[in-house]
Amino acid sequence: MRVTVIGCGYLGATHAAGMAELGYEVLGLEVDPAKVDQLSAGRVPFYEPDLEELLSRHVTSGNLRFTTSFEEAGAFGDVHFLCVGTPQQAHGLGADLSQVEGAVVAIAPYLRGDALVVGKSTVPVGTAERLLAMLDEHKAEGATPRLAWNPEFLREGFAVKDTLAxxxxxxxxxEPSAEATLREVYAKVLADDTPCVVTDLPTAELVKVSANAFLATKISFINAIAEMCEATGADVWDLAEAIGHDARIGRKFLNAGIGFGGGCLPKDIRAFQHRAGELGVDHLTSLMREVDAINLHRRERVGQIAAEMLGELSGARVAVLGAAFKPDSDDVRDSPALAVAGTLHLAGADVSVYDPKANANAAKRFPTLTYEDSVLDACRDADLVLHLTEWPEFRSLTPGDLDGVVRRKQILDGRNLLDADAWRDGGWTFRSMGRR
Incomplete structure (x- = not known):
């Protein structure tokens, strides 16, 4: 069995390397020639721990190649994983499916026999049924292509692990033959007793967006509670610890802070909301709208606290530690940290940003901000330090590291992970999100 991966962005490049690691000959299909050249040289055009080493090893061995040709991919593969992007529409909340539909139309004429196309992209429910009809319409004479849906659950920073285990x-x-093919593809993974749910196409489509919607709801819930804690003098960390011991609730995703971002949760809950509206599921539409609103308000709340601490934003020097939406990533899509930095800059603050991996990507999105090469450079003469992405480098900072560097000893912990007592004992004014 030979495998192709259509679309070699974050999801596709990771999946292609993972399939090669599982022992398959893999051909990655990417329409961007520059990206194909980079991947063919064993380099990954984004940061993900351990991925470049894995990909480079299999490019060197010959098990993993890349091409721009749909014809070559169709002739090569028995199983074709569809991993293209589904971004938010430019003028609406729904998902832009042009890449998915374009890829299916382009590969269909070159599919051989009963080749299996496997969707991994996150799509609105009902998309797979439409793609199945498109495959049938554009297939070559005599071909009988099949379609299955195998949603991805990758976490940035842990994508290699999430692919292989x-x-x-x-x-x-x-139909049963598609299940049998997928069980063969994932035989090594299933041999490790990995749970497997076999279902229909619409349920598989709904699984990923439902999971993201639930996680987003849990994050927005604790962030709403954090504002209640601020209003009453309660401590959201202690509260989360207490309710997290309830097995029905659990402690994960109950860390209050500046909210979620990235290329998945925000656009997925908006697309979910949009699709629910199309289907007349009004309560889900309302719920997702409020989850999104609470999340976006957290960024405003950081700006409010910063203004309180500074007194006057105009002319103040602010150090922002973090630009990526989460640690172990260079992804700045819908990043809360970068949104806060941009808002403070527009309000007149002199903002310096440092991120261990995301400075270059951040500069493309917000070129008017100042980007520094170290924590100390970003914090030099700062009136306020904002901890907005929880990189280990930032979490290990001590007050002594910045004494004599900043102008005013003030810090806002937007991730609620620093030792408040240590900073206050060091003479710093310390604020956090929903803590005493």
Whole structure:
């Protein structure tokens, strides 16, 4: 069995390297020639721990190649994983499916026999049924292509682990042969007793967006509670610890802070909201709208606290530690940290940003900000330090590291992970999100 991966961005490049690691000959299909050249040289065009080493090893061995040709991919593969992007529409909340539909139309004429196309992209429910009809319409004479849906559950920073040792597999299929093929593809993973849910196409499509919607709801819930804590003098960390001991609730994703971002949760809950509206599921539409609103308000709240601490934003020097939406990533899509930095800059503050991996990507999105090469450079003469992405480098900072560097000893911990007592004992004014 030979595998192709259509679309070699974050999801596709990771999946291609993972399939090669599982022992398959893999051909990655990418329409951007520059990206193909980079991947063919064993380099990954983004930061993800351990991925470049894995990809480079299999490019060198010959098990992993890349191409721009749909014809070559169709002739090569028995199983074709669809990993293209589904970004938010430019003028609406719904998902832009042009890449998914374009890829299916382009590969269909070159599919051989009963080749299996496997969707991994996150799509609105009902998309797979439409793609199945498109495959049938554009297939070559005599071909009988099949379609299945196998949603991805990658966490940035842990993508290699999540590919090779996932916490579950989901197979959305229309007939037994597709399930049998997927079980063969994932035989090594299933041999490790990985749970596997076999279901229909619409359920498989809904699994990923439902998971993201639940996680987003949990984050927005604790952030709303954090504002209640601020209003009453309670401590959201202690509260989360207490309710997290309830097995029905759990402690994960109950860390209050500046909210979620990235290329998945925000656009997925908006697309979910949009699709629910199309289907007339009004309560879900309202719920997702409020989850999104609470999340976006957290960024405003950071700006409010910063203004309180500074007294006057105009002319103040602010150091922002973090630009990526989360640690172990260079992804700045919908990053809360970068949004806060941009807002403070527009309000008149002189903002310096440092991120261990994301400075270059951040500069493309917000070129008017100042980017520094170290924590100390970013914090030099600062009136306020903002901890907005929880990189280990930032979490290990001590007050002594910045004494004599900043102008005013003030810090706002937007991730609620620094030792408040240590900073206050060091003579700093310390604020956090929903803590005493």
């Amino acid at each position: 996932p916490d579950r597999l989901v197979f959305g299929v229309t």
